[in-house]
Amino acid sequence: MAESKMAETLLEVDGIETCYGLSQVLFGLSLKVKSGEMVALMGRNGMGKTTTIRSIMGMTGARSGTIRFAGEQVRSLPSYKIAKLGIGLVPEGRQIFPNLTVYENLVAASGNRAGNSDPWTIDKIHALFPRLAERGNNMGVTLSGGEQQMLAIGRALMTNPKLLILDEATEGLAPLIREEIWNCLSMLKGRGQSVLVIDKNVANLSRIADRHYIIERGRTVWTGTSEQLIAEPDLQHRYLGI
Numbered sequence: 001m002a003e004s005k006m007a008e009t010l011l012e013v014d015g016i017e018t019c020y021g022l023s024q025v026l027f028g029l030s031l032k033v034k035s036g037e038m039v040a041l042m043g044r045n046g047m048g049k050t051t052t053i054r055s056i057m058g059m060t061g062a063r064s065g066t067i068r069f070a071g072e073q074v075r076s077l078p079s080y081k082i083a084k085l086g087i088g089l090v091p092e093g094r095q096i097f098p099n100l101t102v103y104e105n106l107v108a109a110s111g112n113r114a115g116n117s118d119p120w121t122i123d124k125i126h127a128l129f130p131r132l133a134e135r136g137n138n139m140g141v142t143l144s145g146g147e148q149q150m151l152a153i154g155r156a157l158m159t160n161p162k163l164l165i166l167d168e169a170t171e172g173l174a175p176l177i178r179e180e181i182w183n184c185l186s187m188l189k190g191r192g193q194s195v196l197v198i199d200k201n202v203a204n205l206s207r208i209a210d211r212h213y214i215i216e217r218g219r220t221v222w223t224g225t226s227e228q229l230i231a232e233p234d235l236q237h238r239y240l241g242i
């Protein structure tokens with residue numbers, strides 16, 4: 001049943017504090033993603049969204065608090081172990097492998113550890129983003145920004161993640177490509193994929209995300225559903241500068 005599936009917490013971040021050297025960026029930040037949910041993380045530049053993702057992934061370890069993923073405590077695990085538990089990351093700046101071909105980028109970390117009954121395959125990724133099939137033999141470095149983002153999403157999906165995280169899903173992309181990425185996210189939500197997404201487009205986020213967290217100076221200052229976010233335009237003005 002969708003109801004009982006929605007009730008299961010996949011990711012639970014509770015009271016994390018994260019620093020870069022002596023500079024503390026997160027001050028007791030908490031959030032949750034339930035199975036099958038699409039959750040948005042919003043906030044103005046520099047408020048700690050990327051640092052939250054880096055903390056979850058173990059790239060910049062949180063010094064306190066708890067992070068549980070799929071029932072396991074992951075706060076002090078190395079990044080590769082956290083990824084293997086089933087988190088697919090589409091990082092800020094995409095970070096595709098520039099000296100591998102598009103095809104090699106897609107298959108480099110592919111797998112189905114979670115035992116997804118309808119796993120992503122290269123053919124399905126090509127059907128989702130036909131441009132990646134056309135450019136299969138091209139080196140990553142030759143791709144446009146939009147193609148790189150499609151590749152980064154395709155690469156993350158090829159790991160068949162329990163949770164897909166996108167940091168700046170559509171930042172810096174041309175309008176048509178942005179639309180393609182939003183359509184892709186809608187389709188993923190329809191498939192029941194759990195997603196944590198950072199983006200600045202509140203209109204699109206409130207169209208497809210189930211819940212939202214607004215971060216201000218390393219703390220969660222608001223959380224609610226899309227309906228609640230739309231009903232409070234003042235919030236967008238106060239915390240998002242819109």
Ligand SMILES: Nc1ncnc2c1ncn2[C@@H]1O[C@H](COP(=O)(O)OP(=O)(O)OP(=O)(O)O)[C@@H](O)[C@H]1O
Pocket residue numbers: 020023025043044045046047048049050051052
């Ligand atoms: N490697 C780093 N070393 C020191 N400070 C950092 C580092 N990375 C980020 N910061 C600082 O941490 C704070 C939060 O940055 P973060 O990138 O998490 O914000 P953000 O909300 O993702 O913003 P943006 O939308 O600009 O990406 C900022 O003040 C930033 O300058």
